[in-house]
Amino acid sequence: PHALVFLEHNKGQLDSGSLSALTAASQLGGRVSGLIVGAPEELPTVLEQAKKVTGLDTVLHSASPQYTTLLPEIVTPLFVKLLSTQSPFTHVVSAHSSSAKSILPRVAAKLDLPAVSDITSVQHDSSSNSTTFTRPIYAGNAISTVRASDSIPIKFFTVRSTAFSAAAVGDAEAKTESIDAVHVSNPSTEHVSTSLTKSDRPDLGVASRVVSGGRALKNAETFKATLFPLADALGAAVGASRAAVDAGYADNSLQVGQTGKIVAPELYMAIGISGAIQHLAGMKDSKLIVAVNKDPDAPIFQVADVGLVADLYEAVPEMVEKLK
Amino acid sequence: MRPSAVRLLNILVPVKRAVDFAVKIRVNPEQTGIDLNVKHSMNPFDEIAVEEAVRLRERLKDAVKSIKVVTIGPPKAVETLRTALAMGADSAIHVEIPEGTPSPEPLAVAKTLRELVMRQKEGVDLIIMGKQAIDDDAGQTGQMLAGLMDWAQATFASKVDVDPSTKAANVTREIDGGLEQLKCQLPMVITTDLRLNEPRYASLPNIMKAKKKPIEKFTPADLGVDLTPRLRTLKVTEPPKRVGGGKVANVDELLVKLKEAGITPKRA
DSSP: OEEEEEOOEETTEEOHHHHHHHHHHHTTSSEEEEEEEEOTTTHHHHHHHHHTBTTOSEEEEEEOGGGSSOOHHHHHHHHHHHHSTTOOOSEEEEESOHHHHHHHHHHHHHTTOOEEEEESEEEEETTTTEEEEEEEEGGGTEEEEEEEOTTSSSEEEEEOGGGSOOOOBOSOOOEEEEOOOOOOSSOSEEEEEEEEOOOSSOOTTTOSEEEEEOGGGOSHHHHHHHHHHHHHHHTOEEEEOHHHHHTTSSOGGGBBSTTSBOOOOSEEEEESOOOOHHHHTTTTTOSEEEEEESOTTOTHHHHOSEEEESOHHHHHHHHHHHHO | OOOOSSOOEEEEEEOOEEEOTTSOOOBOTTSSSBOOOSOEEEOHHHHHHHHHHHHHHHHHGGGEEEEEEEEEEOGGGHHHHHHHHHHTOOEEEEEEOOTTOOOOOHHHHHHHHHHHHHHOTTOOSEEEEESOOTTTOOOOHHHHHHHHHTOEEEEEEEEEEEETTTTEEEEEEEETTEEEEEEEESSEEEEEOGGGOOOOOOOHHHHHHHTTSOEEEEOHHHHTOOOOOSSEEEEEEOOOOOOOOOEESSHHHHHHHHHHTTOOOOOO
């Protein structure tokens, strides 16, 4: 097999999700190439980093001002060119990120190929040229094992990053190869703006500790005033339940759950979260789950390793005080 | 041809009948799938899509000429179409597959939708659909359809503004870590995220009216599409059970547990 891994980057840094995707691609047992796409001025830094990533054979890179923000309509022709006639690639792999989720299925459809989303394990059998994946379905309440046989010449899959450790950036020296950009004239979509939520805390997707709040936090002010000191005492990222996000207590980028972020940190603290199945889907692979809720029957306690039935407005400040 | 000042929009909303979001999922003993003998409803993201189409008409009035919903599913999927019609869609298409047939894969769904789009005499300007179905959680169909049609796409939409006179849409999307705004030329595919809107409940008079709205029926063969899965599902299993239920009496005990797990406060 020869996998092509879509390596995403942000501010000159490779995304950790892409490095996990690379680990999954390595498990296919063959060659692994990376693909980096971006604006001409940002590529050199990322490329230097990508060359050093363990497990990468070759780094393909394509630069164009049109690739400053990756729009699926604009980047799809590049993928299609790389994967069309006489393509050496047998697999196309990416993180299950919002960008890759938007691009990969579009590319796959162009090539009349199916795709497998959000896989948690992968195994390739070279003799039959078939790849078997496991992936959660029904919000993780069931695990499906699916096989892509050799009737599918290029197997597309996105990778759940919490299921694979990130490939190390070490002292490897991968080959690099420049690929001509495919210019798209009169694109149907134009990027207007991006607004990223700024935070000094660790990024939710990769943090080793997460403190999450639910509807019981009452409003945006108490959400901040209550949870942020605890997160800071632990060096944790802040997360939220869908209820808290919908009610406007927290930014939507902080949502943990089936349709938000999937996290699996060392420590997940659920504060005032009842534990709807959609929320559990996003955090139940965490190593240690701690729950504080005043309702002893809250479903969150069924998955919590450490449950405390208490008023969070008393328990959380006490924790913060004693952690100092 | 009579020139018109405002191009009239024809909207198509694909919907899926799925196991209701509140149902506790049980894997069947044969490990071939889950127990489907449970309550089903419209996929929640598709409900948001129907709602958005209806709201577009409420805002743009006559500029929205038609809202058509479509489903691919067993005979019972007609209930899902009736729900969408009661919410405000005008007409529906049911691509019927026999009860018990495996749910078609995203690419097959996208191809079926492409075929239906091409059969619409007045064309389709806008397809609004859920970003994922909560059963297979694949999240691919919208992007695949946009690719097949060579249309613009805006996934994970949390705000949609359509200007019928310029045939353009401004869409705010939820991306990792924040929001992104796009300007897209119609025709296009929009996939809906949770915060786009809150779907209405259909009123009783509208439910009654929906019973009289037309539903056109096709079989996959009528459309010349093959819905046979290309991936093989080998088995469906229960996820590893998490043994929780541990309780502590107070904050001190909680902190002891943290310490035992090697979790210490961060030194500033």
